[in-house]
Amino acid sequence: MNLELSKEDIAFREQVRGFLRDNLTPSLVAAGRKATSVFVEPEFTLPWQKKLHAKGWAAPHWPKEYGGPGWTEMQRYIFASESAIAGAPPLAPMGLNMVGPCIIGYGTPEQKNFYLPRILAGEDYWCQGYSEPQSGSDLASLMLKAERDGDDYVLNGSKIWTTHAHHANRMFCLARTRFDGKPQQGITFLLLEMKTPGITVDPIISLAGEHELNQVFFEDVRVPVVNRLGEENDGWTVAKYLLEFERSGGSSAGLEAGLKRLREAILKDGLIEASLVAKLEQASILLDAIRVTEQRIVASLSAGRPPGPAASMLKVQRTEMMQRIDELAVEASGIYSNVYEPATWHPDSNLEPVGTEALVVATAKYLNNRAGSIYGGSNEVQRNIMAKAVLRL
The missing domain is CATH 2.40.110.10 (Butyryl-CoA Dehydrogenase, subunit A, domain 2)
Structure with a gap:
């Protein structure tokens, strides 16, 4: 497994970073960072999708003949990682990541011609x-x-x-x-x-x-x-x-960015307790393991090999890590964790929150993301899949 980026991949990464730097507005970044679930309000996702569509980057996983960019597996991974690090709001997944690929796979020519351009352009939600x-x-x-x-x-x-x-x-x-x-x-x-x-x-x-x-x-x-x-x-x-698309999408970069922001907020506000720091480091080690697993899968896909039960494994790892980070954020919020002030959650809010600004949506995220280990196939079901496919139980 070769995880070194080629010269072409490094050049592509710089191109992505430049595009994100030039096109992500503070409002869009705030929408990504204040998101309380995997869904962001369309008032922010649709303008961002239009920018990506104009660049030809709205649907990284679509075949080029249907409007995709024709990227390699590594390029898709780089784009997802850099977008998460930059704080870009995640696009609504139902059209681009779910029904779109199904229409490509099972649709009639008439259905493809009608629906796919509308999904790319954000005309249909x-x-x-x-x-x-x-x-x-x-x-x-x-x-x-x-x-x-x-x-x-x-x-x-x-x-x-x-x-x-x-x-x-x-x-x-x-x-x-x-x-x-x-x-x-x-x-x-x-x-x-x-x-x-x-x-x-x-x-x-x-x-x-x-x-x-x-x-x-x-x-x-x-x-x-x-x-x-x-x-x-x-x-x-x-x-x-x-469901293959619902379970296998995304990358750990968003989790890494969230953990980094949490660590910065804790250090900035002096919320340092030995037990909390230890939990942060444990989460960081587990995230390293998830990232390596993702990279192994990218290497397999790039070589034309299917990931097998890896989609189920990553679905479990990512959602449980998401919930672990949410729990740490609530713990770091301390006495402010149950202050209910939803007006401060809006990306364009100019209200001063009670408590730490970076943790203002910590409890809302914790509550919403409890569903992460259920939707897309519960984690218990995913473990059954792994038990059958890997352990032959």
């Missing part, structure tokens, strides 16, 4: 209709009914924990089109417009007091059959393909 009130981690038990009526499917039921459904104009969702046989063999993958009559979006306010999640209700919602992705009753295949 997507949400994901997967979980249901009785079907979370057991996704195959979903019961949103889609009955065929001529050229339409008629949907009745609901979805829950639907992130940014109140912002989205489109949804990709799983619906049940057959009730006999294996549950996985009766699911269909649909693309729909959120303004379709019969759709109602109700907010779910999180423990942190934020509106990020929603429950979506469907009452006789008509979705054209041409908006189906893949074959009828074969949506489970498309869904599994999508």
Whole structure:
């Protein structure tokens, strides 16, 4: 495994750093650093996406023929790392990282021609209709009914924990089109417009007091059959393909940047306790191990070898490390950790927070990111995958 950057990669890294330096405004950087979850409000992500799209960098993992930049695995890794270090806000993942690759893999030529340019340009903002009130981690038990009526499917039921459904104009969702046989063999993958009559979006306010999640209700919602992705009753295949992207995206650079900012805040404000410093160093060592694992995977992909169960392993490592850093930030906040002042969380806020400025969203992040070890396939499920694939248990 050769982890040394080539001359071309070093030149590319400098190009990325120059672009980030010239295009990241203080407001965008604040949006990235004050993000309380993996989702940032579209008022910040969409302007940033437009800048990246103009450069041809909005979708690093897309094939060049569909609007991707044609980067190598190492270039993608460099771009993700440098973006995180610079504090760039993460783009909304539902379109670019999830449904976009699925449309590339399973869409008809007409679907590709229509949806992909709109996703790249940020014209469509997507949400994901997967979980249901009785079907979370057991996704195959979903019961949103889609009955065929001529050229339409008629949907009745609901979805829950639907992130940014109140912002989205489109949804990709799983619906049940057959009730006999294996549950996985009766699911269909649909693309729909959120303004379709019969759709109602109700907010779910999180423990942190934020509106990020929603429950979506469907009452006789008509979705054209041409908006189906893949074959009828074969949506489970498309869904599994999508989950590969949901679990394998990102890099540890954002975690490293967050840990570095936490350490700087602690040293600046004199919040030095031996036990806290020891925990910071332990986290730093574990992050080094995650980074090396990522680099090994990049080397394998660059050589044309699949990562195998590594996506599951990294999903577990990253989310648990994210939660560990959140816990340290709350501990460092001390008596100020439960001060509730959401007005100071806004990237453009000019209000003086109580406590340390760098830790103002520590508790909100801690509360929101508890879900990180559940969404995208719970970490317990990922460990089962690793047990079967690696240990042959």
